[in-house]
Amino acid sequence: xxxxxxxxxxxxxxxxxxxxxxxxxxxxxxxxxxxxxxxxxxxxxxxxxxxxxxxxxxxxxxxxxxxxxxxxxxxxxxxxxxxxxxxxxxxxxxxxxxxxxxxxxxxxxxxxxxxxxxxxxxxxxx
Amino acid sequence: xxxxxxxxxxxxxxxxxxxxxxxxxxxxxxxxxxxxxxxxxxxxxxxxxxxxxxxxxxxxxxxxxxxxxxxxxxxxxxxxxxxxxxxxxxxxxxxxxxxxxxxxxxxxxxxxxxxxxxxxxxxxxxxxxxxxxxxxxxxxxxxxxxxxxxxxxxxxxxxxxxxxxxxxxxxxxxxxxxxxxxxxxxxxxxxxxxxxxxxxxxxxxxxxxxxxxxxxxxxxxxxxxxxxxxxxxxxxxxxxxxxxxxxxxxxxxxxxxxxxxxxxxxxxxxxxxxxxxxxxxxxxxxxxxxxxxxxxxxxxxxxxxxxxxxxxxxxxxxxxxxxxxxxxxxxxxxxxxxxxxxxxxxxxxxxxxxxxxxxxxxxxxxxxxxxxxxxxxxxxxxxxxxxxxxxxxxxxxxxxxxxxxxxxxxxxxxxxxxxxxxxxxxxxxxxxxxxxxxxxxxxxxxxxxxxxxxxxxxxxxxxxxxxxxxxxxxxxxxxxxxxxxxxxxxxxxxxxxxxxxxxxxxxxxxx
Numbered sequence: 001x002x003x004x005x006x007x008x009x010x011x012x013x014x015x016x017x018x019x020x021x022x023x024x025x026x027x028x029x030x031x032x033x034x035x036x037x038x039x040x041x042x043x044x045x046x047x048x049x050x051x052x053x054x055x056x057x058x059x060x061x062x063x064x065x066x067x068x069x070x071x072x073x074x075x076x077x078x079x080x081x082x083x084x085x086x087x088x089x090x091x092x093x094x095x096x097x098x099x100x101x102x103x104x105x106x107x108x109x110x111x112x113x114x115x116x117x118x119x120x121x122x123x124x125x126x
Numbered sequence: 127x128x129x130x131x132x133x134x135x136x137x138x139x140x141x142x143x144x145x146x147x148x149x150x151x152x153x154x155x156x157x158x159x160x161x162x163x164x165x166x167x168x169x170x171x172x173x174x175x176x177x178x179x180x181x182x183x184x185x186x187x188x189x190x191x192x193x194x195x196x197x198x199x200x201x202x203x204x205x206x207x208x209x210x211x212x213x214x215x216x217x218x219x220x221x222x223x224x225x226x227x228x229x230x231x232x233x234x235x236x237x238x239x240x241x242x243x244x245x246x247x248x249x250x251x252x253x254x255x256x257x258x259x260x261x262x263x264x265x266x267x268x269x270x271x272x273x274x275x276x277x278x279x280x281x282x283x284x285x286x287x288x289x290x291x292x293x294x295x296x297x298x299x300x301x302x303x304x305x306x307x308x309x310x311x312x313x314x315x316x317x318x319x320x321x322x323x324x325x326x327x328x329x330x331x332x333x334x335x336x337x338x339x340x341x342x343x344x345x346x347x348x349x350x351x352x353x354x355x356x357x358x359x360x361x362x363x364x365x366x367x368x369x370x371x372x373x374x375x376x377x378x379x380x381x382x383x384x385x386x387x388x389x390x391x392x393x394x395x396x397x398x399x400x401x402x403x404x405x406x407x408x409x410x411x412x413x414x415x416x417x418x419x420x421x422x423x424x425x426x427x428x429x430x431x432x433x434x435x436x437x438x439x440x441x442x443x444x445x446x447x448x449x450x451x452x453x454x455x456x457x458x459x460x461x462x463x464x465x466x467x468x469x470x471x472x473x474x475x476x477x478x479x480x481x482x483x484x485x486x487x488x489x490x491x492x493x494x495x496x497x498x499x500x501x502x503x504x505x506x507x508x509x510x511x512x513x514x515x516x517x518x519x520x521x522x523x524x525x526x527x528x529x530x531x532x533x534x535x536x537x538x539x540x541x542x543x544x545x546x547x548x549x550x551x552x553x554x555x556x557x558x559x560x561x562x563x564x565x566x567x568x569x570x571x572x573x574x575x576x577x578x579x580x581x582x583x584x585x586x587x588x589x590x591x592x593x594x595x596x597x598x599x600x601x602x603x604x605x606x607x608x609x610x611x612x613x614x615x616x617x618x619x620x621x622x623x624x625x626x627x628x629x630x631x632x633x634x635x636x637x
Contacts, residue, residue: 020289020293025285028289032289032292032293032296035293035296036296038296039296039299039300039303042299042300042303043299043302043303043306045307046303046304046306046307047306047307068306069303069306072255072302072303072306075255075259076299079259079262079295082266083262083266083292083295086266086269086288087288087289087292090269090273090281090284090285090288091285093281094281094282094285097276097277097278097281098278098281098282103285103286103289104282105278105281105282105285
C-alpha cells in the first residue's frame with residue numbers, strides 16, 4: 001500500500017508541477033489543485049498508513065493511528081479549498097480585465113489558436 | 127501564565143470582526159475602530175517589549191495544554207521586537223490610508239486588521255504548523271489588500287503574487303509533513319530537542335525538509351531567485367498597503383532567523399547544523415546587488431522603491447547570514463530602519479503621484495509639483511535615510527553591518543557589495559530626485575494644488591516615520607544593546623527550549 005500511495009503522490013506532484021508551469025491561468029489553477037491534493041495525501045501518510053486501528057490508545061486495540069496528521073490535513077484542506085476558490089475568482093477577473101487568460105496578461109487581442117497560427121507563421125518566415 | 131502574550135492576536139482579530147459587523151456603509155465608524163485598535167496595539171507591544179527586554183521568555187499555552195502537545199505562543203526578545211515594529215508601522219500606514227485609500231473598495235479595514243492578526247501570529251507562535259496557518263492568514267488578507275482598488279496592473283501583479291505564494295504554501299506543507307514524519311513533533315522547541323539527538327539514518331530527510339523550508343521563507347523574504355513577484359506587487363498596490371507590506375518581506379527574514387538559529391542551529395547534529403549558512407549569505411548579497419541594479423534601471427518612482435525594498439531585504443539578510451551576534455544584531459537594527467524608511471517612501475510616492483497628475487510617478491519631465499520645496503525636502507531626507515548616508519539611521523545600520531563582517535571570511539565580498547550598492551543607490555535616487563523636482567515644466571496640476579496646511583497634515587504619517595528613523599539614531603545605543611541581547615538570546619537556544627517545554631520549572635527558578 002505504501003508503494004502505491006507514494007507513486008500516487010509522485011504522479012500528482014509531477015502533474016501539478018507541469019501544469020503550474022503552463023502559460024494559461026486555467027492549467028495553473030488545476031496544477032495548484034493537484035499539488036494541494038498531493039500534499040494532503042503526503043501529510044496524511046506522515047502518520048504512517050495503517051488499516052482498522054483507532055485514532056486513540058485503547059487497551060483492547062492492537063495499536064493506534066496517529067490522529068495529529070489527520071487534524072493537520074483537515075486544516076490544510078480547508079485552507080487549500082479557500083485558496084483555490086480565491087485563485088479561480090482572481091483568474092476570472094484577470095481574464096475579464098486583461099482580455100485574455102495568459103498569466104502575464106499578454107495584450108495580443110488574439111485567442112489561443114489564432115496566436116499559435118501567428119507564431120507558426122513567424123517561425124515559417126524565420 | 128500572563129494573558130498579555132495573546133493580546134496582540136486577539137486585538138486585531140476582534141477589531142476586524144467588529145468592523146465587518148459594522149457594514150460597508152459606515153466608513154467613519156470603521157476608520158475610528160481600526161485606528162483605535164492600531165493605537166492600542168502600540169502600548170501593548172511596548173509592554174511586551176519592556177518585559178522581553180529583561181530577558182523574560184513569556185510562554186502562553188493555548189487552552190493550557192502543555193507543550194509539545196498543545197500550541198504555544200512565545201514572546202521572547204525577537205518576537206517583541208517584531209511586534210513593536212509592526213504596531214508602529216501599521217499605525218502610520220493606516221493614518222495615511224484613512225485619508226482616502228480606504229475608499230477604493232469595500233472591507234479595507236477588515237483586511238488590514240486581519241493582516242495584522244496574521245503578522246502578529248507569525249511573530250508569536252512557537253509551533254511550525256501554526257506558523258503555516260498564520261502565514262496563510264496574513265497571505266489571504268494580503269491578497270485582498272494587493273488587489274484593493276482594482277485595475278489591470280494590480281490584477282496582473284496580484285495573480286503572480288497569489289500563485290507563487292500558493293506554491294510556497296504547498297512546499298511549506300511538504301516540509302512540515304516530512305519533519306513530522308521523522309521527528310513526530312511540530313513544536314519548534316521540541317523539534318530542536320529532537321534534532322539534537324537525530325539518528326544519522328534520518329539526517330537526509332530532515333536536511334531536505336529544512337532546505338525546503340528555506341525555499342518557502344526565501345519566497346516570503348523575496349530572496350534571489352524567488353524575488354520576481356515583489357516589484358510588480360509592491361509598485362502596483364495602493365500606498366497605505368505598500369507601506370504596510372514593508373514588513374511582509376521581514377516575515378520571511380524573521381522566520382529564517384527563528385528556524386535556523388533554534389531548530390537547525392548550534393545544538394543540531396552534524397549534517398543539519400547551521401543548515402542555512404552556506405546559502406544565505408551569497409543569496410543575500412546577490413539580492414542586494416539585484417535590488418540596487420533594479421533601482422538604477424527603474425522607470426518609475428514606486429518601481430524604484432520596490433527594488434529598494436528588495437535591496438534592504440538583501441542587506442539585512444547579509445547580517446543574518448553571518449550567524450554571529452554582531453551580524454544578527456546589525457541585521458535587526460537595519461530591519462527596523464529599512465521598514466520605516468521604505469514605508470515612508472511609498473507614502474511620499476503617493477503624494478508625488480497625485481501632484482503630477484497624468485504623469486504619475488514615471489521618470490519623465492512632467493508638470494511641477496505643488497509645494498515643491500516641502501515635498502522635495504522630504505524626498506531628500508528619505509533618500510538620505512534609505513541610501514544609508516550620515517547622519518540618519520541607515521548609516522549606522524550599515525556601519526554596524528560592515529563592522530560585523532570583519533570577522534567573516536567573505537569580508538571583501540560583503541564590503542564591496544554593500545558599499546558599491548550604497549553608492550549606486552545614492553546615484554539612482556539623485557537621478558530620480560532631479561527628474562521629479564528640477565526638470566519640471568508647464569503648469570502645476572490644478573486639482574492637486576491644495577493649501578500648505580492640508581498638505582502638511584497629509585504628510586504627517588511620513589514625518590512620523592521619519593521621526594522613528596531619527597529615534598533609531600538618538601536612541602541608537604539602546605536599540606543596538608537590545609538587538610545585541612536578542613542575537614545572544616537566539617544563538618543560545620537552551621533557555622528558550624527550557625521555557626517552552628518546562629514552564630513550571632523555569633518559573634520557580636526565577637527569583
